[in-house]
Amino acid sequence: MSGIVADNISMVFTLPNGDQVHALNNVNLNVKDGEIISVLGPSGCGKTTLLNIIAGFLRPTSGKIIRENVEVTGPGSDRGMVFQQGALFEWMTVEKNIAFGPKMAGRPAAETKRKVDELLQIVGLQDFGKKPVYQLSGGMQQRVALARCLANDPEVILMDEPLGALDALTREKMQSLVLKLWKETRKTIILITHSVEEALFLGERLIVMAPRPGRILREYELPFADRGLVESPRQIKASHEFVETREEILSLIWGMEEEIMGNDQELEPA
Amino acid sequence: MSKHHTPPSGVSVWLGLKDNVFTQQKTVRFGDASAVNSGRFYSILTVVILLSAWGIASALGMLESFYWPSVNATLARMGKLLSEGFRNVAFWDHIGISVFRVLGGVLLGALVGIPLGLAMGLSSIARGLFDPIVEFMRPIPPLALIPLIILWFGIDETAKIFLLFLASLFIMTIAARSGVNSVKITKVHAAYSLGASRTQILFHVILPNALPEIFTGLRTAMGVCWGTVVAAELVAADKGVGSMIMIAKNFLQTDTVVIGIIVIGLIGYTIELGMRYLERLLIPWQGKG
Numbered sequence: 001m002s003g004i005v006a007d008n009i010s011m012v013f014t015l016p017n018g019d020q021v022h023a024l025n026n027v028n029l030n031v032k033d034g035e036i037i038s039v040l041g042p043s044g045c046g047k048t049t050l051l052n053i054i055a056g057f058l059r060p061t062s063g064k065i066i067r068e069n070v071e072v073t074g075p076g077s078d079r080g081m082v083f084q085q086g087a088l089f090e091w092m093t094v095e096k097n098i099a100f101g102p103k104m105a106g107r108p109a110a111e112t113k114r115k116v117d118e119l120l121q122i123v124g125l126q127d128f129g130k131k132p133v134y135q136l137s138g139g140m141q142q143r144v145a146l147a148r149c150l151a152n153d154p155e156v157i158l159m160d161e162p163l164g165a166l167d168a169l170t171r172e173k174m175q176s177l178v179l180k181l182w183k184e185t186r187k188t189i190i191l192i193t194h195s196v197e198e199a200l201f202l203g204e205r206l207i208v209m210a211p212r213p214g215r216i217l218r219e220y221e222l223p224f225a226d227r228g229l230v231e232s233p234r235q236i237k238a239s240h241e242f243v244e245t246r247e248e249i250l251s252l253i254w255g256m257e258e259e260i261m262g263n264d265q266e267l268e269p270a
Numbered sequence: 271m272s273k274h275h276t277p278p279s280g281v282s283v284w285l286g287l288k289d290n291v292f293t294q295q296k297t298v299r300f301g302d303a304s305a306v307n308s309g310r311f312y313s314i315l316t317v318v319i320l321l322s323a324w325g326i327a328s329a330l331g332m333l334e335s336f337y338w339p340s341v342n343a344t345l346a347r348m349g350k351l352l353s354e355g356f357r358n359v360a361f362w363d364h365i366g367i368s369v370f371r372v373l374g375g376v377l378l379g380a381l382v383g384i385p386l387g388l389a390m391g392l393s394s395i396a397r398g399l400f401d402p403i404v405e406f407m408r409p410i411p412p413l414a415l416i417p418l419i420i421l422w423f424g425i426d427e428t429a430k431i432f433l434l435f436l437a438s439l440f441i442m443t444i445a446a447r448s449g450v451n452s453v454k455i456t457k458v459h460a461a462y463s464l465g466a467s468r469t470q471i472l473f474h475v476i477l478p479n480a481l482p483e484i485f486t487g488l489r490t491a492m493g494v495c496w497g498t499v500v501a502a503e504l505v506a507a508d509k510g511v512g513s514m515i516m517i518a519k520n521f522l523q524t525d526t527v528v529i530g531i532i533v534i535g536l537i538g539y540t541i542e543l544g545m546r547y548l549e550r551l552l553i554p555w556q557g558k559g
Binding site: 218 | 466558
């Protein structure tokens, strides 16, 4: 099956002065086929490191990533990646960016063109195919990034804070687009985010990570992604259940931050 | 605010006598470089003053033609150079041969330097092997190599083009190397995740990403080589703008020397403008990654 298993992953970075940083400590994660999960945590909890290991860009100090009973040893087109920003090829048009994967794989040009046109429709950029990507807004650029990833038809899509640099309104629209794409393609999606709301809204399952050492703290099973396919996002985000879970997770993360940074009230004189 | 501004006319803005409307709305101007306008009027003034001073001095007979020619003598010489050429070589051929040497040298330097720089950015073996050579050669002015090159090649075309090849080679190598270093790792990661092979990543990601820096290198190389060719021709050549002014000096033809100097300046400027134009045309995404 096309799920993904993180088997007891530990990652230790050794700094030039010899100090060791435990970025990840015994992380176990089993992502089922077709599942969308979100990973949330304060900065320094190792969430991006985990994603880079799953993508095959980093080799873990111990443990392994297994996909379809095979250990992951490097990047591959079965695991598509959507980055925060700046990963598009700015010397190419929108179309050529999207066609990159199929073209590199030597797919027939006509087939690729059909696919590109279809994807331009899906992400709502049908009039922008011939534009150079640097003329597009941040939100549109991330649509291109999504389409480029989908053009390759990967089984797993890894998203590293793909909406992190967008303004609040664009971000909400893009969240709905991600849900729509998940519904239509039923890809396995792992989404890293530092927005609690986004993690709740998009994850069927939500993993909360904690720092020092980076580890999985809690897991939540969530109904909102499924509901997001039928209900309006505003309605869901305003619902009692959503707000309650958000507050719970926020205080969990606040607790971690205070542990690291100290309590603000203690620092400031009253 | 009761004060009404009438927008400045296009001509006065173009001349830099008035700020444009946007700049007028800025209260902080000292220290804001974008609020300093072109001052074009004063540029024109400078040129006019210099030319008039020359004209007046000529008319009053104040110029000693040994040190600086009069306007009339210069124009007459220019006419003669255009019609008869200089030392049996047409005026434009002197310019043409110099430009040809520069283009040839830069082209060869780019053909070798770009692959070398890419290799140095991509492989530690290539970097290790060539780093001592590149870093050693970089601070040596190309002119210091002329004696050695004359010993090796004599003073024919090969010698000059080889000198310019060396002058541009290290500039191009360093430009291509830093072009590779400037590639954002997320782009490379994205390409690998999209299934690209190493060769495909080199040609479809790294090379286009390095193009802006490579082009900046080309521009620098053109400038350096233009300066070098003129200097090299001063030392040893019978054709070219540099040789023209050197030989003219021997015949005390100060007017020809002055014309040569003006031509050298104008061509250098034209090359720079041409390269900037090409850069905008070929690399429109520059600085927009």
